[in-house]
Amino acid sequence: MACLGGILLNTQSTTAKSSGKRNLFIFTLLLGTFSMSISQSSLSTAYPTLMRTFNVTADTVQWLTTGFMLVMSILIPVSPWLLHNIPFKRLFQGIIAIFFIGTLFCILAPNFPMLLIGRILEAIAVGIIFPSYQTVLLTITPKKQRGGTMGLAGLVMGSALAVGPIISGVLLQFFSWQGLFILFLIMMVITFVLSLGAIKDVMTLEKSSIDGLSVVLAAGFPGVLWVLTEFVHGGFHSWLAWVILVASIIGMVWFVGRQLRASKPLLQLKVFASKIYTMSVFLTGISYIALIVTTIIMPLYFQQVLHISPLMSGLSLVPAAVVLSLLNPISGRLLDKVGGTFVIRIGMCLIIVGMGLMALFANAQLLGIAILAAIITESGNAFVMMPAVTWGANALTKDLLADATAVTTTVRQILGSLGVMVATEILTVVTQLHQATAGAAGAQLLGFRVTFIVFMLVGVLGLLLTLTMGHLSKTQA
Incomplete structure (x- = not known):
């Protein structure tokens, strides 16, 4: 009996150690991804300072984001090959090293071209890590627990979106713009040190030429x-x-x-043979469109219609980002318990309500209503984006996960950019067409209302797509 008790204690001890190692692995992976995500969401706050420092125009400084996005997008399709050809620990540490060097270039930059080179190096790292961290989390997590794990990932990434502008604003208040990059540098050092013991080679290697x-x-x-x-x-x-x-x-x-x-x-496109995965890509894209349109159009509404300052405009979106972060783990656990159909439909309904609320009450010009609408829309994102990614991944075998996350990330970015273009064009055209009859203020309000109505209808399209989800779940594993 004592022997049996000893075996049980040893088994429990081994399980606890294994769970602790897995948690440290996930923490280190998400810390690195979180740090790099902050570098995206926080830099725009420093643009005015950088324009003065390097004596460049707004169009020029925007290349710190545009160039970043372009380079990142080139690396995303390459990420599956890297995951299958380089041991993950070496790859992860290499990503940190590239981001570290890029950040160092930014800190020491004597001119704008050097600063841009630093940002490009950072983009190389982000382009590899963004699809890769999702692939790794999905690979190491059993299907029945993936919703909770991806919900945690959504919490971390949503937090980066929420705190990025705040951290940037605080640092720029007390330090020079280099202080922002020094923070990224410190976080990379901490992540690298943790990776020495925490990160393991968890991906199956399949050597091939690129x-x-x-x-x-x-x-x-x-x-x-x-x-x-x-x-x-x-x-x-x-x-x-x-x-x-x-x-x-x-x-x-x-x-x-x-x-x-x-x-x-290079990229295995037979992932689209799965109808569930294909559906999940479009649902994730629609959710991302709602997220991007909210973060781009709502600040314009705050500043141009409600006439609040850029700082207050940014802070007004923080509650929505915080709610998005907090709801991600909840939606993930729900996904594990009740399945994707119920969770994603809730999300699409919330997106429709949020956009509809803005369309209905845009004329009221009330900040509280606008903040509430943003919160509801972002809540919808929490119930669609990560759950749809997880639902689609669960329909695939493990060897296709790297390709699936790369494809999803690429399509999501293209649809997000298309959403911004359409929203901006609708807003501009409607405002110009009605300026003579409704006046400048009236035409502008009408432009915002039409924009919100159009993207409410995009949410309706997403909801209609979910009506086929139950059928797909029953007919395809």
Whole structure:
């Protein structure tokens, strides 16, 4: 009996140690991803300071974001190959090292080009880690627990979105702009030290040579993103933008055809053979459109209609980001208990209500109503984005998870950029068309109302898509 008791104690001790190691692994992985995510959400606050420091225009300083986005998008399709060809511990530490060096370039930058080079190096790291961290979490977590784990990931990433602008504002109040990058540097050092013991080689390696032509053709995806960004800023009449758009679309079509024909493609597109996964990509994209439109259009409404300061405008979105963070773990646990159909439908309904509330009460010009609408919309995102990613991943085998997260991330970015372009264009065109009859203020209000109505209808489309989810779940594993 004593022997049996000893065996049980040893088993429990081993299980506890194993659980502790797994938790430390997840903490270290999410800490690194969180730190890099903050670098995205916080930098725009420093733009005015950087413009004065380096004597550059707003269009030039915007390349710190545009260039970052383009480079990141090129690396996303390459991430599955990296995960399957480089031991994960070495890959993760390499990502941290690249981000560290890029951040060091930014801190020491004597001019704007050097600062941009630093941001590009940071983008290389982020382009690899963003799809990879989801793949790794999905790989090491049993299907029945994936909702909770991905909900935790959503909490961490949502927190980065919420606290990024606040941290940036506080640091810029007391320190120079370099202080922001020094914070990133410190966080990278802490993550690297933790990774020495916490990060393990958890991915199965399948050595293969990289398809260089596919990497080049994959540049079509960021090419489209760049053109959409140019169109948002009124670049419809630029012949260069249209040439790049055509070339990028040709590159994307060529890329897809090459992946379908290759025996060992750079990106495995047969993930779309799963109807559940395909549905999850579109649902995630619709959710991301709602998120991006909220973070781009709502500040414009705050400043142009409610006439509050940029600082107050940013702070007014913090409650929504905080609620998004807190609801992610709840939606994840719900997903594990009741399945994706129920959870994602709740989310789509919340997105519709949030956008509808803004469409209905835009004329009231009440800050409280606008903040409430943003909170409801972001709550919807918590019940759609990560649950849809997890629901889609559960329909695939483990060997396809890396490709699936890379595809989802790429499609999500393209749809998000398209959403911003459409929202901005609707707002501009409707305002201009009614300026003569409704006056400047009235036309502007009408522009915002129409914009919110259109994206409420996008949410309705998402809800209609969820009506097929129950059928798919029963007919396809």
